[in-house]
Amino acid sequence: MQDTSAQSAAPEPARPLPRKAARLAVNRAALTHKVRYAIRHPDRITPYLRRTARDGWLRLKHRGDHVAYYRAVMAADTERDPRAAVGSRSHDRWLALGQMQFDYLIEHGLRPEHRMLDIGCGNLRAGWRFIEHLEPGHYYGIDISPDILISAKETLTAYGLQGRLPHLTLTGDLKLDFLPAGHFDVVHAHSVFSHSPVEVIDECLANVGRVLAPDGFFDFTFDRTEGREHHVLREDFYYRTETLVTLARGHGLTARFMEDWEKLPHGQSKLRVTRE
Template sequence: MTAAPLDRNRASLLHKVRYALRNPGKVAPYLRRSARDLGLRLRHRDHVSYYRAVMADDAARDPKAAVGSRNEERWLELGRMQFDYLVGHGLRPEHRLLEIGCGNLRAGWRFIDHLDAGGYYGIDISPDILIAAKETLSERRLQAKLPHLTLVRDLTFDFLPEGRFDVVHAHSVFSHSPIEVIDECLAHVGRVLAPGGFFDFTFDRTEGAEHHVLREDFYYRTETLVALAEKHGLSARFMADWEELPHGQSKIRVTVPERR
């Protein structure tokens, strides 16, 4: 997989023209996405409602594609990659894990299988993708693990107990989120982290101007997200070892500093 230049601005007209000339077969799908984007923006003013409608449309066609996997093989590969990484970083069966944007359990079914019964808690803004998650749970015969799957409308975690989770995980969530949604998450995630716990999130990284494409794909500078975490009293560090894997996104780990 060849990495794109990190200073590329995908929202610029010049980039769009060049991309269209190199990839003429993708012009029609992009125009369809643009038309959908315009229609959904007119009907849904806040981002959560807007993206919930995007997910409903995508999931109706293919739940695996809705979570960013072009086929079954890639769906399994990306789920395995997330799972192996967290296990390699100390995720144990007795831990409790909160997965933000659990989708159709691309990685979640592996976490559920690995963790003790009741140790997995998945949340998502899309009821359609949670229905697909329940189907995955059934297909994998993991009902006895009693995972929690919950629909949410924000990332305040106000219904969850304090200090509950050893690991909080969000893969390809902030890559679809405006900065105010990320800020909301970082303002509240520290409350639900157990002592010594950590929050890993991926994001689409740029070293140029921060931008978005159709309010679906957002590109941030590392220092912006690190500073945002620090504003809320959290420590954040860039996870360089994640860059070695073939996934296309970057990762930051957030922890709550010990009180002295």
């Protein structure tokens, strides 16, 4: 399914809105930023110190294995609050972010007969809407966290969507080798690459073209920086747009910056990847 809202072309550099310009230049890993942030938000110092201690322990426990590391992060976060684990401060925010993702893809042509792969489906914040919209069996959600998938099944039950026969599958990587070639019209990854080191992103881009239908597309969000690329506690990663565009090109894919997504109320940017 080729998106007809714009023709594939060489990606244009991102043009941030004025309100985002300062945020895009921030290096959140820098000590000066951390000190200034702590002064402005003293109530967040203790939670950050807890995260730092957890980060140190999990790095020792899962040396070099980011999937195992982040699976443990998700287990801890999900135990406290499944909605917070997927980045929603409240039930209303959980609903609003899911609605925003759903509306965006509907506007870009997602139809009931399409087949969708939702990478990092979480607890179906947007997924339950996709499951309801798509024909039975046409939604396939994968995640690295067994804990969040248990929460996803609870969401599925709460909305009475068992009859839509969605696939919910645990995975340990993004090789996608257990999925059929050329099968998915839409592949979607919201707030996945914002928590992924570059080698995980590269692994996904190396394999997603195989499972895409010839005129399908892969949408993914990421935390964008226009300064130095960095991460905070191996949980939050910030990339330059051109880094990800270049990675995609290296695997025979074209990546386009989605300007219309920037106008929505959220904190991430979006690229759309298609097969060349």
